[in-house]
Each structure stands twice: as structure tokens, then as C-alpha cells.
Amino acid sequence: MAAEAGEFHRGDAAAPITLGHNVSSEDEVTAVLDRATAAGGTVTGPAERRDWGGVSGYFTDPDGYRWEVVHNPGLSFAPDGTITFAPPQA
Template sequence: MDQRISFVTLAVRDLDASRAFYLDGLGWKAALDVPGEVLMIQAGEHLVLSLWVSHEFEAEVGPIRRGEGVAPITLSHNVRTEAEVDEILATARAAGAEPVGEAVQREWGGYTGYFGDPDGFRWEIATNPGPIGQVVLP
């Protein structure tokens, strides 16, 4: 098996809200948009973010665990500068993102902040000065 990820699929409650947030708010473009079912966004050269209506997701994958707290996953978007981190966080908040916290300098040397999408999935916007941080930059 090749060491790679092709799709990240998130089950969403309201596809219209997700569409408005990601396409209209963040300015991303749909690669595939099936109203009432799924929205796919090419998020990298060989990576697709798939936002799938939760009942369709459950029909194929199985029951979703529900309860208090946030989903045990974060999605990260790395950039080169701290100014870019702040700018993206401001754009996300203007698009209606749930602010989780302002960006801060981390003890490991990076600068990161978080926001939540319409379903509460946490996005980390970060600079990572280490070698692994450089691997993910375009």
C-alpha cells in the first residue's frame, strides 16, 4: 500500500451551510457538488476533502458516534508566515467560523490558531518552522 491519503471525508449535518462556508466564505472551489448528498473539494494535488451529508455517510459507513465535545480530529492548513495565519483566521471568522482561539506562538516553535467549521470540525492554521512543516508547503 502506498503511503498517502486520497480523501478526507467528514460527515456534515447541513451541506448547504458547509457549501456556503467553504465555497462562499473561504473562496474554495467545488470539484464535485451533488446537492443534498456530497460536496468534494480538491484540497491538494492528490487530496480531496469530501463533505458528505451525515445520513448518507451513515448509510454507507455505519452509525456516527454522537455526544459532547469536539470530533477527535483536526485538519491543518500550513502557511509560510505568521501574517498569513492571522489573515486566514480573519477570513474564516468573517465566513462565520466558530472562533476557537487566537493564534499564539507554540513552545515547539510554530505559530497556530484554530477555528471551527459549521459542524465544529477544528481547522488549525499554522506555521511550522521544522523540516516536517516545510514538506507540506506548496
């Protein structure tokens, strides 16, 4: 994972985990990374298309927690927050 996400930059209380944040579009991945940077975070892995077909990028927040921002084209989000997963078509 370090090759994709970068090394951990720990704060005093940061756990060695990666938190995930799913978004509804590829463009939103970059937008969230930009907002994280503006809020004092550090991008540790730019938004890129992944082998599994989605787009993701990573940042470390000011407290040292690492986040993956991901758009999975197989996920859809309903207005009530329900998530539906559709496996990729072969």
C-alpha cells in the same frame, strides 16, 4: 488539545478530528483565522506562539469541523508544492 484549541462544536456530520492547514508566515495564520470568521467560522484558539517554535490558531467552521492554522518555521514550500522540513537548530 482542548486547552489549546477549545472544545469541539459539532454539526450534524462533523467528525471529532482536527484538520490542519499550513501557511507560509506567522501573519498568514491570523489572516486565515480572520477569513474563517468572516465566512461564518468561530475562532476557538487565537494565534499564539507555541512551545515548539511556531505559531498556530484554531477555528471551527460552520459545519462544526475544527481546523488548526499553523506556521512552522521549519517547513518551506516550493512553487511546485513540494514541502521541505528542516529540524530546529540546537
